[in-house]
Amino acid sequence: MSFREKSAWISFISLLLAFGAYFGVVGHDLVAPGEHHPHYFILFAALVVAVVILEAVLHIIVAARSPSDAKSPRDEREKLIALKATRPAFYVLLVGSFLAIATMHLGAHVWQLAHAVLFAIWLAELTRFGTQIYLYRRGLSAR
Amino acid sequence: MSVSNRIRRLRFDHGEMTQQQLAERIGVTRQTVNAIELGKYSPSLETAFRIAAVFGVSLEEVFQFEPNAGQK
Numbered sequence: 702m703s704f705r706e707k708s709a710w711i712s713f714i715s716l717l718l719a720f721g722a723y724f725g726v727v728g729h730d731l732v733a734p735g736e737h738h739p740h741y742f743i744l745f746a747a748l749v750v751a752v753v754i755l756e757a758v759l760h761i762i763v764a765a766r767s768p769s770d771a772k773s774p775r776d777e778r779e780k781l782i783a784l785k786a787t788r789p790a791f792y793v794l795l796v797g798s799f800l801a802i803a804t805m806h807l808g809a810h811v812w813q814l815a816h817a818v819l820f821a822i823w824l825a826e827l828t829r830f831g832t833q834i835y836l837y838r839r840g841l842s843a844r
Numbered sequence: 845m846s847v848s849n850r851i852r853r854l855r856f857d858h859g860e861m862t863q864q865q866l867a868e869r870i871g872v873t874r875q876t877v878n879a880i881e882l883g884k885y886s887p888s889l890e891t892a893f894r895i896a897a898v899f900g901v902s903l904e905e906v907f908q909f910e911p912n913a914g915q916k
Contacts, residue, residue, distance in 0.1 A: 703875040776872040778885050840884025 704763060704770040705779045706837040711759045713830035719752045720823045724816075731816050738812070745819075782836045790829035797821020846910045851881050854899045854906065870894040 724731075727741050764771035775783070801817035809817070855861040863877045870877075870891055879885035880895075887895070896906045 703873050706875070770873065773873065776876050777888050777891060778872065778876040778879060840879055840882070842884050842886060 703779070703837075704767055705775065705782075706834065707763045708760060709830045709833040709837065711756055711763070713827065713834060715752050715756050715759075716823065716826055716830070719748050719755075723748055724820060724823070727816065731813055741812075741816075778841065781841060782833050785836060785841070786829045786832035789832050790825045793828045794821055794825035797824055846883070847886055848883065848908045848910060849880065849906055850908070851877070851895065851906060854901070858899055866895070866898060869898050 723745065726744070727738075730738060730741075798818065798821055801814060801821055804817050805814050851866070855863070855866060863881070864874045867874045867877045871894070872887075872891060876885060876887075880887050892903060892907060896903045899906065
C-alpha cells in the first residue's frame, strides 16, 4: 500500500470515528426543538484539534516507516485518483447544502442549520477519501 | 477496447528488474507500476514511452491494443 493510500485511510477513519461520535452525541438535540447549546462549539473545536493532532501523528508514523515513499511527489496515478475523488464529493456537498438550506424553511434554528452544513461537509469529506480508497483498490481502468 | 502489456515479461528479461527499480527509472511509484502491469491503470503517453525506453523497445512491444476486448 502506498503512502498516499495509507494517508487516505488515516483521514477516512479519523473523520468517521471522531465526527461520527460528535454527530451521535449532538444528534438528538439537533432534531428536537430546543435552545442553543454553546458547549457544542467547544466540543466541536476540541474535536477538530484532536483530529488534526491524531492525523499528524499517524502520518508521521507511516512516513517514518517508508520515508522515500512519503517524500516523493504524487505521481500521475495518485494525482488522477485525487482529482476523480473530488467529483462525487462535490455532489454530496451540493445536495447536502441544499438540504441544509431546506431545514431553514422548515423552521430550523440557526445552530441546527449550522450543524446541517457541517454534516454535509463531513459526508463530502468521507466521500472524497472513500472514493480515493475505492480507486486505489479497484484501479482506474476503463474496463 | 482494452490495452494489455508485457511489462512483467520485459522486466524479467532485463536482469529480473524489480517493480521498484522500474518505478524509479520512469518516475512513478512501485504501486503504479504494479497497477499498470495488472491492467488497473493505463499510463500517460509520456510514461508509456518512458517504459519502452527503459527496455529499449518500441511502444507496441510493451503495450498491445485489443479493440474488441472487454466489450459487452
